[in-house]
Amino acid sequence: MPKRQTKVLNDATLRRLVAAGSPVSLSDGEGLTFTLSAAGAAAWTLRYRFGGRRRELTLGRYSDMSLPAARKAAAKARVRVDAGEDVAAEKQRRKMADALAWTVRDLLRDYETRVVPGLAPSTAFGRLNYLRTDLLPALGSRVARDVTPDDAQAIIERAAERSYWAGANIHKAGAALFQHARARRIVTTNPFHLVHMTSVAVAPATRQRIALNAAQMRMFLLGLPALAPVDAALAELLLRTGVRIGEALGTTWQEIDTQAAEWRIPRERIKTRKRMAAPAFVIRLHPSTAALFERLRPLACGSPLVFPALAGAQDRNMDHERALDRLKAYVATLGDDFPSIVFHDLRSTVRSGMRALGIPAEVCERALNHQLPGLVGVYDVVQPERVAAAFVQWSDYLDGLRKGAEVIPIKRGA
Secondary structure, rough: OOOOOOOOOHHHHOOOOOOHOEEEEEEEEEOOOEEEOOOOOOEEEEEEEEOOEEEEEEEEEEEOOOOOHHHHHHHHHHHHOOOOOHHHHHHHHHHHHHHOOOOOHHHHHHHHHHHHOOOOOOHHHHHHHHHHHHHHHOOOOEHHHHHHHHHHHHHHHHOOOOOOOHHHHHHHHHHHHHHHHHHHOOOOOOOOOOOHHHHHHOOOOOOOOOOEEEEEEEEHHHHHHHHHHHHHHHHHHHHOOOHHHHHOOOOOOHHHHOOOOOEEEEHHOOOOHOOOOEEEEEOOOHHHHHHHHHHHHHHHHOOOEOEEOOOOOOOOOOOOOHHHHHHHHHHOOOOOOOOOOOOOHHHHHHHHHHHHOOOOOOHHHHHOOOOOOOOHHHOOOOHHHHHHHHHHHHHHHHHHHHHHOOOOOHHHHH
């Protein structure tokens, strides 16, 4: 009979190792091992051989599992190994069996834990918004493995009744969720990949971007009090700064410094972040723009977000789709001759309007955080002061329109 190994660990040793925080792997004898990772995770494992191969079974975390409890668990597992059972493989099979019984709600929780932290904030917000709004109410309690392409198509069709793009967005979000399920071996096929948007709705024709002229901008600005204060401030903010709607809705109060007159949009929240070298895109705030943020502060009701959801959790952004619906409803009140605009048209208006005021094209591009193409982008460095001056000139122009100054038609060919 082989001689039993002497136990080497004790509670004092374990506490000292955890306090030191250095990665370590220390045996207690007979395969029971205490491990401490570089991230500070302490755990008990049983190392054994099965079929001539080295195997390892995680027993539990320290200090959830005490030293005596770990020794007892290791002893029980060794009995099973001696009886011819590969305990690590059996544990993995049980985990897989449990995963196969996951509901869609369980799958979404796992997706939020494993995938969402690696996504850009705007992408994460968009996907989770559609998954929580459209997918969970319909399929949350269903076993993920049982979801069919017909189920996926029904959800997409319901969303498409709101708009084609709502259907397209839940299609993308659902496909991403079930792609994760495939990677986790929970499902064998992705039901959303088997649905084609062409079978659900006709894609709208590609629309031309609209840039408002001076008279239209004045009408737009003067009518804003008809909107709710938050919506009015959002629309005017976009017209003054030209930021993308997703970047605006994701703004936190930490990014705003009205004393320094700066809005610092961090690189990770910017659509074109892969082509950015700077850690943030900085917009110098004109006094009128800074005043918009001061009006918005009490409306946020203590939320860390400048534009929190109008209903529900204050840690979620205002919904883009519903904000767009309110903008369209407002624009419809401005008369049949007023163009039907969307948020991005306000960005187009800033670019076109700045250029028509005589601001150089390269400065206009940098004001919208566009990367200049080719050698121009390499050698023609636009100084931040020139961009800041462009925003001053642009906001001064808008202030003049609102106050009733003579509307000077902007020449598109300028």
